[in-house]
Amino acid sequence: MSQPSSAVDRLLVDESGRRPRADARRNLERLVEAARIAVAEVGVGVSAHAIADRAGVGVGTFYRRIPSLQVLLETVLDEILDEIANVADRALEDPDPWHGLCVFAAAYVRLRAESCGVSEALGGACGDALAQRLTELRGRIRRLVERAQAAGAMRTDIIWQDVPFLLAAAATGEHTLGMQASDKQWERNLHIILDGLRPTPPSTLPGAAPA
Amino acid sequence: MSQPSSAVDRLLVDESGRRPRADARRNLERLVEAARIAVAEVGVGVSAHAIADRAGVGVGTFYRRIPSLQVLLETVLDEILDEIANVADRALEDPDPWHGLCVFAAAYVRLRAESCGVSEALGGACGDALAQRLTELRGRIRRLVERAQAAGAMRTDIIWQDVPFLLAAAATGEHTLGMQASDKQWERNLHIILDGLRPTPPSTLPGAAPA
DNA sequence: CGACAACCGGACAAGTTCTGTCCGGTTAAG
DNA sequence: CTTAACCGGACAGAACTTGTCCGGTTGTCG
Numbered sequence: 001m002s003q004p005s006s007a008v009d010r011l012l013v014d015e016s017g018r019r020p021r022a023d024a025r026r027n028l029e030r031l032v033e034a035a036r037i038a039v040a041e042v043g044v045g046v047s048a049h050a051i052a053d054r055a056g057v058g059v060g061t062f063y064r065r066i067p068s069l070q071v072l073l074e075t076v077l078d079e080i081l082d083e084i085a086n087v088a089d090r091a092l093e094d095p096d097p098w099h100g101l102c103v104f105a106a107a108y109v110r111l112r113a114e115s116c117g118v119s120e121a122l123g124g125a126c127g128d129a130l131a132q133r134l135t136e137l138r139g140r141i142r143r144l145v146e147r148a149q150a151a152g153a154m155r156t157d158i159i160w161q162d163v164p165f166l167l168a169a170a171a172t173g174e175h176t177l178g179m180q181a182s183d184k185q186w187e188r189n190l191h192i193i194l195d196g197l198r199p200t201p202p203s204t205l206p207g208a209a210p211a
Numbered sequence: 212m213s214q215p216s217s218a219v220d221r222l223l224v225d226e227s228g229r230r231p232r233a234d235a236r237r238n239l240e241r242l243v244e245a246a247r248i249a250v251a252e253v254g255v256g257v258s259a260h261a262i263a264d265r266a267g268v269g270v271g272t273f274y275r276r277i278p279s280l281q282v283l284l285e286t287v288l289d290e291i292l293d294e295i296a297n298v299a300d301r302a303l304e305d306p307d308p309w310h311g312l313c314v315f316a317a318a319y320v321r322l323r324a325e326s327c328g329v330s331e332a333l334g335g336a337c338g339d340a341l342a343q344r345l346t347e348l349r350g351r352i353r354r355l356v357e358r359a360q361a362a363g364a365m366r367t368d369i370i371w372q373d374v375p376f377l378l379a380a381a382a383t384g385e386h387t388l389g390m391q392a393s394d395k396q397w398e399r400n401l402h403i404i405l406d407g408l409r410p411t412p413p414s415t416l417p418g419a420a421p422a
Numbered sequence: 423c424g425a426c427a428a429c430c431g432g433a434c435a436a437g438t439t440c441t442g443t444c445c446g447g448t449t450a451a452g
Numbered sequence: 453c454t455t456a457a458c459c460g461g462a463c464a465g466a467a468c469t470t471g472t473c474c475g476g477t478t479g480t481c482g
Contacts, residue, residue: 018428020428020429021427021428021429021478021479021480022479022480023428023429023430023478023479024428024429024430024479027429027430047468047469047470048469048470048471049469049470052431057430057431058430058431058432059431059432059470059471059472060429060430060431060432060471060472060473060474061429061430061431062471063470063471063472064428064429064430068470068471069470069471122387122388123384123385123386123387124386124387124388124389131389134388134389135388135389137388138388138389138390141388158399158403161390162396162399162400162403164387164388164390165384165387165390165392165396165399165400166400166403167387168383168384168387169380169381169383169384169400170380172379172380172383172384173334173376173379173380173383174334175334175335176333176334176335176375176376176378176379177333177335177345177346177348177349177352177375178335178342178345178346178349179349179372179375179376181376185373185376188369188373188376189373189376189377189380191407192369192373192377192404192407192408193403193404193407194407195406195407196402196403196404196405196406196407197403229457231457231458232449232450232451232456232457232458233450233451234449234450234457234458234459235450235457235458235459238458238459258439258440258441259440259441259442260439260440260441263460268459268460269459269460269461270441270442270443270460270461271442271443271444271445271458271459271460271461271462272458272459272460273442274441274442274443275457275458275459279441279442280440280441280442
């Protein structure tokens, strides 16, 4: 938010090594921050004009430093995916496997619930650009789940591939049947889902395992 | 699918009481069926041209009998919402309240998972057009949940408003982290969620109740 | 303080995609 | 066979989109 924002720096190191003017940097920071908010509220389909408007600058200013809309969106999303990966790494070091899984799950679902664009990106809406990140994250979730199962803290009739789908599920649904979800509906959803993951399986799971 | 389709009839009873030509009726049936499939695959954002193409007719034919794209979409969705309401009514007559809830939940989640457009409509994407239906459905779900709780078959720290969100959640997520969900992933999700709804609450639920 | 390069904003071009209309050619039905 | 109903798709026009360009402004440095 208020730190230098590596995204801004990444976008700033172009052309001759001259230091950019102060207003140029300020506007770029505004644009990146506006992009973050817009992506969260509107999703990856947000337009360049919409971001420029939010930042309080013209589109000309947008395209002066930003090569293309797509580059900006990928930069912003890549940063968030990095953050998620870090949370997963820390969770893997938790001495209590189940607690580690819960901590990661809460962070993951929160990020998805609070940013429409992050959900879309994790769902694969950004094509190959973020595919590498997604693969890495998948591996970390797999390890988190299998570690919890090995410790006897989780049902073993559930396979690790179910977990990403369940976490994605917990984060969705801002509106249903005309009801507006509270800010924390995702916490309630996640809580119930995690309860459903605990041992003592009440019955066998139907359907084939996902590919 | 192959029955006369009340939607077709509803669209056909216009202008002078003359019986329409056979080809006219055939094309309208094709259009309605194409709309159903297109709404399921693409969602309520599908275009009139896309539906006409799927039906194998021109757009002129589309607009000859159909007043507007919106009318067609609402007609198709209204029919499905009717079906859901009927399932709920039957579930309310089940002598076992928990079994009734499970049967309804499975049908509801299946319909949502199999039709992108139904999910959007239940999420409120169609504005006021379907608001009445949504309200009715809400009441039925409330009764199903409270009946199950009164019978002691379901945790009482969950409120009925949680259930529509949980069911919506179970149905979402065709892709996550680069993985393609199996046809029946929704069954696995729902199964785990229903397990989480059973009595013996492991802990208290965080967050405020939704409005 | 003055000069000037860097910067700014938004009108604009060019493209896409949408809904809905219109009309010349075709076909079902009495 | 006649004729009204029907068909298809070109078309109009509106509402978006991304990205460019240029006249006016401003930060920065000698």
